[in-house]
Amino acid sequence: MMVPMKRLLFILSLSGVVLSAGELAAVHSVYLLPMGNSLDQYLAIRLTSEHVFQVVTDPKLADAVFTDRIGAAFEEKLADLLAPPASAAQPAATQPASTEASSPSAKPPIIETVNKLSNPAANSSFGRGKGTIFLVDSKSKQVIWSVYEPPKGSAGPQLDKGALDIVSRLKRDLKGIEGAKR
Numbered sequence: 001m002m003v004p005m006k007r008l009l010f011i012l013s014l015s016g017v018v019l020s021a022g023e024l025a026a027v028h029s030v031y032l033l034p035m036g037n038s039l040d041q042y043l044a045i046r047l048t049s050e051h052v053f054q055v056v057t058d059p060k061l062a063d064a065v066f067t068d069r070i071g072a073a074f075e076e077k078l079a080d081l082l083a084p085p086a087s088a089a090q091p092a093a094t095q096p097a098s099t100e101a102s103s104p105s106a107k108p109p110i111i112e113t114v115n116k117l118s119n120p121a122a123n124s125s126f127g128r129g130k131g132t133i134f135l136v137d138s139k140s141k142q143v144i145w146s147v148y149e150p151p152k153g154s155a156g157p158q159l160d161k162g163a164l165d166i167v168s169r170l171k172r173d174l175k176g177i178e179g180a181k182r
Contacts, residue, residue, distance in 0.1 A: 023137055023144040025177045029054040031062035031138075033077065036130070037154045039068065042163035043133075050167050052174070064144065065136050075141070082138065133166055145173065 030053045032040040043066060044055045056062050059081040067074055131150035134143050149166050152158045 023140075023142070024135070024174065027053060027063045027135070027137075027144070029056045029062050029064075030135070031056055031059040031065045031081075033065060033067045033074075035066075035068040035133075037151065037159055039133075039151075039159055039163060040066065042156075042159045043166060046160075046163040046167040050171065052167055052171055059138070062138055064138055067134050067136060068132060070134050070136065070143065074136075078136070078138075078141070135170075145170065 030047065032044055032055065034040055035043070047053050048055050059065065059078075065078065131148050133147050133149065135145040136142065137144050147166055147169050149162055149169075151162055
């Protein structure tokens with residue numbers, strides 16, 4: 001009974017790999033969210049120099065997003081980045097043409113003073129997972145690739161080596177997808 005069950009689980013896990021592999025193969029451009037110790041900068045250099053993905057600076061143009069954390073804060077940040085821009089063509093509020101509005105004793109309109117930063121913790125790097133990198137599909141919001149590459153240190157050469165290791169694993173996984181398609 002255990003052997004057929006193990007085979008079934010193995011087959012099901014392979015089908016999940018094939019599904020996510022198809023999504024990974026569809027990625028051509030990526031946006032990188034800020035990461036701890038500026039790993040995003042080193043990762044951007046390696047992704048472009050190794051010709052793996054095109055790195056874009058506008059998240060709306062990206063097929064997927066690299067991040068070092070997922071969860072509510074990530075979802076909120078992604079929603080902010082991908083939200084449609086506020087319409088600049090909104091009609092300006094018209095002021096009455098009375099003489100009261102132009103008098104020096106007239107009170108200025110009340111300005112909204114609500115904190116515009118919805119969640120300050122969403123921008124914090126405190127408590128980020130060390131070494132986890134996720135590639136999230138921009139449309140489906142599903143993790144299509146991930147890796148655990150613990151940092152060896154926070155100095156530039158060590159971060160560059162870590163970024164190289166991450167991109168090498170990504171290239172290997174992409175190559176496996178191409179081989180499976182043939």
